[in-house]
Amino acid sequence: MTLSSRIIVGFPVPGKDADPRTIVAAARDAAEAVAEGFGALLLPELLPGVDSTTPGLDPSILAGLLSAYDTAPRIIVEARTSRHAPFNLARRTQTLNRLSGGRVGLFLRDTGVDPVTAASGTVQEHAGLSTEYAEVLERLWSSFPEDALIGDREAGRLADPARLVPPSFVGDVYSVAGALNVPLPPEHRAVVLTEDSGSIRGFRAVTWTPNGTGGPGQLSGDPARVAAALQEGTTTAGWLLRVDVPAGQLTGKLWELGAALGGAEASNDGTIREWLSEITDGATNQDFNSRELHAHAR
């Protein structure tokens, strides 16, 4: 596994004057650059009026759009627990994996209970919320195996309900019956990546400021220096690289950095699960996930 393959590239906050058309064009270009030279593209969830003074786009909408293009990278969609009821988020992610053939993962940020869940009136407990949220997601994603679809025209049986695995989940916070209504083969399911001190757990965050002097945790200067720093640093699984430039300039910087990393190509083949398994040195996705979730719970 090359170093490039271990780098998740964060899509930048839109620039001051960015309109949706500019963001989409920049995302398409960034997607191509990541597909050809890096591990995955992180699409951030920017809250209107909070994270940015300019309007952003919901990352699942952007991911749906990017799935249409021939050169699409693996994508990690960021989502905050306070914005989405688990059933809705599970369904959108599962749909993205149906469209992309299992190329989408989820970066789940623990920000509290969402309004729809809160309105059910049964929610009190907040500790360990994202652990429980992730468990609901995993169970929903595996609740409608693809092979439950039969399509037996002659017998008049479309699906075999006995093969569904409804979670019937009742936890401290969430209560979700299921099953999900989006079928998927097991190998195409998403992975949940969780948060750790401003980064994705296992991925060390670094910000490259090509035009700045660089502060704590930042790398400044030319691509060769950045490449050297990444090669010398140690991480569990890899890097979460943010580049402090307007979205429209990201692609150029990625090509420069890719060249500085020796032009080593990152393989764009395989699902998000396969990729994560490879860069965590053979640990299965489930192991990685369980370990991370367990660590998070502690």
Next chain:
Amino acid sequence: MSQLHINVNILNAGVFGGSWRVPENHPLSAYTLEHYVGIAKKAEEAKLDAVFLADSPVIEADIEHRPGNSFEPSVLLSRIAAETSSIGLIGTFSSSYNDADELAFRLAGLDAISGGRFGWNVVTTAGSAAAANFGRGSEPDHGGRYQRASEVTGQVVAAWAAGPDGGLPSSPQGRPVVVQAGASRSGIRLAGEHAEVIFTAAQTLDEALAFREAINQQAAEFGRRPEEIAILPGLSTVVGSTEAEAQERRRQLAGLVPLPYAIARLGGQLGIDLNGVDLDSPVDRQGLPEEEAAAGSKTFYRMVLGIIEREKPTYRQLLHKLGGGAGHRIVVGTPEQIADDIEHWFKAGAADGFNVMPDALPSGFDHFADQVVPELQRRGLFRTDYTGTTLRDHLGLPLQPLGTGVSAELVGAVSQGGAS
């Protein structure tokens, strides 16, 4: 509105319970992306106003016998937006099980990336099964659901109107179009308050005219211009090159409805258990509750009651009549006969167009697009090309004033800003 507006309702494999079993389509087609993208591209070639996706955040109890809603509509429509350039994109999203802020933001993004082609079909989502996916032991009552729908829709539309001032992308069509379905008293009130397009169900012309009158009154009470609300009844189509061929196809489709499914569905619609009932006995009207006392969708219940009272069918005849479909009006015939029916309703003022629900998908929509649409175009009833780029352009709907509390001057400014 001098021309028809036509949407195709991509009701998975088609409107009837046995649609997925027709020999010409793959039985699992409705679970493929190509199904939806292919129909959307075909609809764009035929210059339709929009594709329409029904939805509910739940796996249907009858999945053993027919396909249900699957792909999440906002993600699916963003993919369709990338593969088309003009067709409108209407998706159904629940006001009960979405947060207004999050929904406004996500859907504004879909509208922006599609160049202003998005419309939101507001539904309240009936049923305890959906409620159980969101932490609820039972569904909110009908009145409560509609009260929340009114509030949520108001919040979403206000957020769209504020656009970049509220951190949302600006809409190329001023605001996304608000669509509403559901014709109970609460539904009509919600439509009068917010809807720009109404997807309704009407079996007879008189019913449709009475519905329009009710909508007009309700819209006027909210200070809105009724003439700028498009009413598009559902219309199930069975096309044949001769009338006999169409009738034969209709019979074939009725025969394909899995019987356990049809019985369970009708029982659910009527609120009674039909297991053990003699299917060849007349429907017992006296044993059925009145409309306002019925559970579930009141719109379809009223329509089924109408059929029972007019035609006094046996259970089997009623099953055949409904075809395991949603209870929308079914037209069966040649392209010319179907065009005649559409023209009659349109010219009588009973409909501004139709939400077309083909008998089987994708094949039944190919029949409609290749045969019925050209006939409507030949008669000057339907566009031969798009004259605008947004859904609002296609529908010919100007921005209407926001709900009460917004001054006419401000709304005028918003409207002009949106049109520029």
